[in-house]
Amino acid sequence: MININPKTAIFFDLDDTLFCEHDYVRSGFHAVADYLQKIDNQLDSSTLYEYMLEDWVKNGRGKIFNHLIEEFSVPVEPMNLVQVYREHTPQLSLYSDTDRVVKLLVEKDIPRGLITDGEKGVQWRKIEALGLKQRFPYIIVTDELGKDCWKPSAVPFERAKDLLRGEVQSFIYIGDNPHKDFFTAKKMGFHTIRIIRKTGDHMLTRLSPEYEADEMIESLDELTVNLD
Numbered sequence: 158m159i160n161i162n163p164k165t166a167i168f169f170d171l172d173d174t175l176f177c178e179h180d181y182v183r184s185g186f187h188a189v190a191d192y193l194q195k196i197d198n199q200l201d202s203s204t205l206y207e208y209m210l211e212d213w214v215k216n217g218r219g220k221i222f223n224h225l226i227e228e229f230s231v232p233v234e235p236m237n238l239v240q241v242y243r244e245h246t247p248q249l250s251l252y253s254d255t256d257r258v259v260k261l262l263v264e265k266d267i268p269r270g271l272i273t274d275g276e277k278g279v280q281w282r283k284i285e286a287l288g289l290k291q292r293f294p295y296i297i298v299t300d301e302l303g304k305d306c307w308k309p310s311a312v313p314f315e316r317a318k319d320l321l322r323g324e325v326q327s328f329i330y331i332g333d334n335p336h337k338d339f340f341t342a343k344k345m346g347f348h349t350i351r352i353i354r355k356t357g358d359h360m361l362t363r364l365s366p367e368y369e370a371d372e373m374i375e376s377l378d379e380l381t382v383n384l385d
Protein backbone atom coordinates (compact mmCIF):
# COMPACT_ATOMS: atom_id res chain seq x y z
CA MET A 158 0.00 0.00 0.00
CA ILE A 159 1.23 3.47 -0.86
CA ASN A 160 -0.14 6.26 1.25
CA ILE A 161 -0.97 9.56 -0.41
CA ASN A 162 -1.86 12.71 1.53
CA PRO A 163 -2.73 16.29 0.58
CA LYS A 164 0.87 17.38 1.17
CA THR A 165 2.05 15.07 -1.59
CA ALA A 166 1.65 15.97 -5.25
CA ILE A 167 1.17 12.98 -7.48
CA PHE A 168 2.10 13.13 -11.17
CA PHE A 169 1.37 10.40 -13.69
CA ASP A 170 2.68 9.37 -17.05
CA LEU A 171 -0.21 8.87 -19.51
CA ASP A 172 0.40 6.11 -22.09
CA ASP A 173 0.32 2.59 -20.63
CA THR A 174 0.13 4.02 -17.13
CA LEU A 175 -3.44 5.38 -17.15
CA PHE A 176 -4.80 3.73 -20.30
CA CYS A 177 -3.78 1.06 -22.79
CA GLU A 178 -1.71 2.72 -25.52
CA HIS A 179 -2.41 -0.20 -27.87
CA ASP A 180 -6.07 0.95 -27.78
CA TYR A 181 -4.87 4.22 -29.30
CA VAL A 182 -3.02 2.34 -32.05
CA ARG A 183 -6.14 0.31 -32.89
CA SER A 184 -8.28 3.45 -32.84
CA GLY A 185 -5.83 5.08 -35.27
CA PHE A 186 -5.89 2.06 -37.58
CA HIS A 187 -9.69 2.27 -37.70
CA ALA A 188 -9.45 5.96 -38.64
CA VAL A 189 -6.95 5.20 -41.42
CA ALA A 190 -9.03 2.29 -42.74
CA ASP A 191 -12.21 4.41 -42.81
CA TYR A 192 -10.35 7.24 -44.54
CA LEU A 193 -9.10 4.94 -47.30
CA GLN A 194 -12.52 3.39 -47.86
CA LYS A 195 -13.90 6.90 -48.33
CA ILE A 196 -11.24 7.66 -50.95
CA ASP A 197 -11.82 4.42 -52.81
CA ASN A 198 -15.02 2.53 -52.14
CA GLN A 199 -13.53 -0.61 -53.71
CA LEU A 200 -11.51 -0.87 -50.51
CA ASP A 201 -13.06 -2.53 -47.50
CA SER A 202 -12.35 -0.79 -44.21
CA SER A 203 -12.36 -3.93 -42.08
CA THR A 204 -10.00 -5.78 -44.44
CA LEU A 205 -7.57 -2.84 -44.27
CA TYR A 206 -7.86 -2.74 -40.50
CA GLU A 207 -7.14 -6.46 -40.14
CA TYR A 208 -4.15 -6.11 -42.47
CA MET A 209 -2.66 -3.33 -40.31
CA LEU A 210 -3.14 -5.38 -37.14
CA GLU A 211 -1.39 -8.36 -38.68
CA ASP A 212 1.47 -6.28 -40.00
CA TRP A 213 1.92 -4.66 -36.57
CA VAL A 214 2.21 -8.07 -34.90
CA LYS A 215 4.56 -9.39 -37.61
CA ASN A 216 6.80 -6.39 -38.28
CA GLY A 217 6.33 -3.87 -35.48
CA ARG A 218 5.28 -0.25 -35.91
CA GLY A 219 7.78 1.20 -38.37
CA LYS A 220 6.42 0.54 -41.86
CA ILE A 221 2.77 -0.44 -41.51
CA PHE A 222 1.38 2.33 -43.74
CA ASN A 223 4.04 1.71 -46.42
CA HIS A 224 3.11 -1.97 -46.47
CA LEU A 225 -0.60 -1.13 -46.60
CA ILE A 226 -0.17 1.25 -49.54
CA GLU A 227 1.88 -1.32 -51.42
CA GLU A 228 -0.41 -4.27 -50.68
CA PHE A 229 -3.64 -2.50 -51.68
CA SER A 230 -2.16 -0.08 -54.27
CA VAL A 231 -3.82 2.91 -52.63
CA PRO A 232 -3.17 6.33 -54.19
CA VAL A 233 -1.79 8.14 -51.12
CA GLU A 234 1.56 8.85 -49.49
CA PRO A 235 2.52 7.27 -46.16
CA MET A 236 2.68 10.79 -44.65
CA ASN A 237 -1.02 11.31 -45.51
CA LEU A 238 -1.88 8.28 -43.44
CA VAL A 239 0.41 9.32 -40.60
CA GLN A 240 -1.49 12.60 -40.55
CA VAL A 241 -4.88 10.88 -40.49
CA TYR A 242 -3.64 8.63 -37.68
CA ARG A 243 -2.26 11.50 -35.61
CA GLU A 244 -5.18 13.85 -36.14
CA HIS A 245 -8.01 11.41 -35.54
CA THR A 246 -10.25 11.81 -32.50
CA PRO A 247 -9.50 8.62 -30.58
CA GLN A 248 -11.98 6.32 -28.89
CA LEU A 249 -10.36 5.47 -25.57
CA SER A 250 -11.18 4.53 -22.02
CA LEU A 251 -9.21 4.55 -18.79
CA TYR A 252 -8.11 1.36 -17.10
CA SER A 253 -10.67 0.58 -14.40
CA ASP A 254 -8.15 1.05 -11.57
CA THR A 255 -7.23 4.44 -13.08
CA ASP A 256 -10.85 5.47 -13.02
CA ARG A 257 -11.15 4.49 -9.36
CA VAL A 258 -7.96 6.22 -8.26
CA VAL A 259 -8.66 9.43 -10.19
CA LYS A 260 -12.10 9.63 -8.55
CA LEU A 261 -10.44 9.19 -5.17
CA LEU A 262 -7.79 11.86 -5.81
CA VAL A 263 -10.43 14.32 -7.03
CA GLU A 264 -12.71 13.60 -4.08
CA LYS A 265 -9.88 14.05 -1.55
CA ASP A 266 -8.48 17.06 -3.39
CA ILE A 267 -4.98 15.61 -3.72
CA PRO A 268 -2.67 17.79 -5.87
CA ARG A 269 -2.36 15.87 -9.12
CA GLY A 270 -1.00 16.18 -12.61
CA LEU A 271 0.28 14.51 -15.75
CA ILE A 272 3.72 14.59 -17.38
CA THR A 273 3.42 13.07 -20.83
CA ASP A 274 5.64 12.80 -23.91
CA GLY A 275 4.44 12.54 -27.50
CA GLU A 276 3.35 14.89 -30.26
CA LYS A 277 1.41 17.61 -28.46
CA GLY A 278 -1.76 17.47 -30.57
CA VAL A 279 -1.90 13.68 -30.24
CA GLN A 280 -1.41 13.81 -26.47
CA TRP A 281 -4.08 16.48 -25.96
CA ARG A 282 -6.57 14.46 -28.02
CA LYS A 283 -5.87 11.43 -25.83
CA ILE A 284 -6.27 13.54 -22.66
CA GLU A 285 -9.60 14.91 -23.92
CA ALA A 286 -10.87 11.51 -25.07
CA LEU A 287 -10.10 10.06 -21.63
CA GLY A 288 -11.90 12.89 -19.82
CA LEU A 289 -8.75 13.87 -17.94
CA LYS A 290 -8.53 17.52 -18.91
CA GLN A 291 -11.01 18.63 -16.28
CA ARG A 292 -9.79 16.19 -13.64
CA PHE A 293 -6.08 17.09 -13.55
CA PRO A 294 -5.21 20.68 -12.58
CA TYR A 295 -1.57 20.32 -13.67
CA ILE A 296 -1.02 18.87 -17.13
CA ILE A 297 2.47 19.03 -18.61
CA VAL A 298 2.68 17.96 -22.26
CA THR A 299 6.46 17.94 -22.62
CA ASP A 300 6.33 18.57 -26.38
CA GLU A 301 4.87 22.02 -25.66
CA LEU A 302 8.00 22.92 -23.71
CA GLY A 303 10.25 21.98 -26.66
CA LYS A 304 11.38 18.91 -28.55
CA ASP A 305 14.36 18.60 -26.21
CA CYS A 306 12.11 18.71 -23.15
CA TRP A 307 10.68 15.20 -23.49
CA LYS A 308 11.53 12.84 -20.65
CA PRO A 309 14.13 12.13 -19.37
CA SER A 310 14.74 15.90 -19.59
CA ALA A 311 14.65 17.56 -16.19
CA VAL A 312 12.58 20.46 -17.55
CA PRO A 313 9.08 18.93 -17.14
CA PHE A 314 9.89 17.70 -13.63
CA GLU A 315 11.19 21.16 -12.71
CA ARG A 316 7.98 22.62 -14.11
CA ALA A 317 5.94 20.26 -11.93
CA LYS A 318 7.85 21.36 -8.85
CA ASP A 319 7.52 25.05 -9.77
CA LEU A 320 3.76 24.72 -10.19
CA LEU A 321 3.38 23.46 -6.63
CA ARG A 322 6.27 25.13 -4.87
CA GLY A 323 5.40 25.89 -1.24
CA GLU A 324 2.13 23.97 -1.46
CA VAL A 325 3.33 20.42 -0.94
CA GLN A 326 6.16 18.63 0.85
CA SER A 327 6.81 15.79 -1.56
CA PHE A 328 6.32 14.59 -5.11
CA ILE A 329 5.50 11.22 -6.60
CA TYR A 330 5.85 10.18 -10.24
CA ILE A 331 4.16 7.05 -11.57
CA GLY A 332 5.07 5.66 -14.98
CA ASP A 333 5.66 2.47 -16.93
CA ASN A 334 8.83 3.05 -18.96
CA PRO A 335 12.18 2.65 -17.19
CA HIS A 336 14.05 4.07 -20.17
CA LYS A 337 12.80 7.56 -19.34
CA ASP A 338 10.28 7.78 -16.52
CA PHE A 339 12.39 7.40 -13.39
CA PHE A 340 16.06 8.24 -13.96
CA THR A 341 15.68 12.04 -13.83
CA ALA A 342 12.61 12.08 -11.61
CA LYS A 343 14.56 10.25 -8.89
CA LYS A 344 17.49 12.68 -9.15
CA MET A 345 15.03 15.53 -8.69
CA GLY A 346 13.64 14.11 -5.51
CA PHE A 347 10.47 12.50 -6.80
CA HIS A 348 9.45 9.23 -5.21
CA THR A 349 9.04 7.00 -8.26
CA ILE A 350 6.63 4.14 -8.82
CA ARG A 351 6.59 1.80 -11.78
CA ILE A 352 3.35 0.18 -12.82
CA ILE A 353 3.60 -3.22 -14.47
CA ARG A 354 0.48 -3.94 -16.49
CA LYS A 355 -0.46 -6.95 -18.59
CA THR A 356 -0.15 -4.98 -21.86
CA GLY A 357 2.42 -2.47 -23.08
CA ASP A 358 5.70 -2.17 -24.94
CA HIS A 359 7.83 -1.80 -21.78
CA MET A 360 6.29 -4.27 -19.39
CA LEU A 361 9.08 -6.83 -19.77
CA THR A 362 11.91 -4.28 -19.80
CA ARG A 363 14.32 -4.51 -16.88
CA LEU A 364 17.17 -2.00 -16.58
CA SER A 365 19.96 -1.26 -14.11
CA PRO A 366 18.88 0.16 -10.73
CA GLU A 367 19.43 3.84 -11.56
CA TYR A 368 16.80 3.57 -14.31
CA GLU A 369 14.30 1.62 -12.25
CA ALA A 370 11.68 3.10 -9.94
CA ASP A 371 11.83 3.12 -6.16
CA GLU A 372 8.96 0.65 -6.10
CA MET A 373 6.73 -1.39 -8.36
CA ILE A 374 2.98 -1.95 -8.37
CA GLU A 375 0.61 -3.94 -10.54
CA SER A 376 -2.48 -1.80 -9.99
CA LEU A 377 -3.20 1.80 -9.07
CA ASP A 378 -5.56 0.38 -6.45
CA GLU A 379 -2.41 0.00 -4.35
CA LEU A 380 -2.55 3.77 -3.76
CA THR A 381 -4.54 4.82 -0.71
CA VAL A 382 -5.27 8.28 0.61
CA ASN A 383 -4.35 9.03 4.18
CA LEU A 384 -5.80 12.30 5.44
CA ASP A 385 -4.28 12.10 8.96
Ligand SMILES: [Mg+2]
Pocket residue numbers: 170171172173174332333334
Ligand atom coordinates in the same frame (compact mmCIF):
# COMPACT_ATOMS: atom_id res chain seq x y z
MG1 LIG B 1 4.13 5.44 -20.67
